[in-house]
Amino acid sequence: MKQSGPARRGSGLSPTDPRLLAAPLDFISEDHLRERQICAVIDALAVAGPVDRQTALGVLRFLNEELNVHLRDEAEDLFPLLVRRCTAEDAIDRTIARIRIEQDAALRLLPPVRASLARCLDTGCDLPEDDRAMLIRLAAHVRRHLVVENAIVLPIARARLTRADIGLLSRHMRSRRGLPPVAKAPDAG
C-alpha cells in the first residue's frame, strides 16, 4: 500500500521505499543498504543448522522481486547514462567492466539459488552443502558489486549526471516497477 509522508530511509530491513524513486541515486544507494543486510542474512542462512522457513522465504522474495530489478536499473539505465556523461579521466568504462563481472556472476547463480531455496521450502528438506556454498558465493558477488558502486559509481553519478538524466533515470525505474510517471510539479524557481 502506498504510504503518505516523507520517504523513509536507513534500515535496509524492508524493500526500498518507492517514494525514493523521485531521487533515483538515493534509491539505488538505499537498495545497496538493503542488499548489504540481505547478504548478511544469506551468509547466516548458509552456515545455520536447519533452515528457518521465514528467513529462506524472505531471501527468495528479495531475489525474485528486488535484486533482479536493481541490476536492470543499473545495467539498462545508470551505466549507459554514465558512459555518456563521464570524461576520460573518470575511467568509468573500466569500473563498469569490473562491476559487470560481479553482476554477471550473481545473475548466473540466481536460478540455481532460487531453485534450491524453493525446493527447501516445498519439501522441508535441508540445504545441501553445495547449495550452502552457492549462497555464500552469491552474497560475495552482490557485496563486491555494491562496494564498488558506493565508493566509485554513485559519487561520479552525482557529479556528472544532469537534471534531465536524473529525471530519465527516475522515469525508467518507476516504469520498471509498474509505476506511472509522476506529474511534473510547477517550477518553483
Ligand SMILES: [Fe+2]
Ligand atoms: Fe547496485
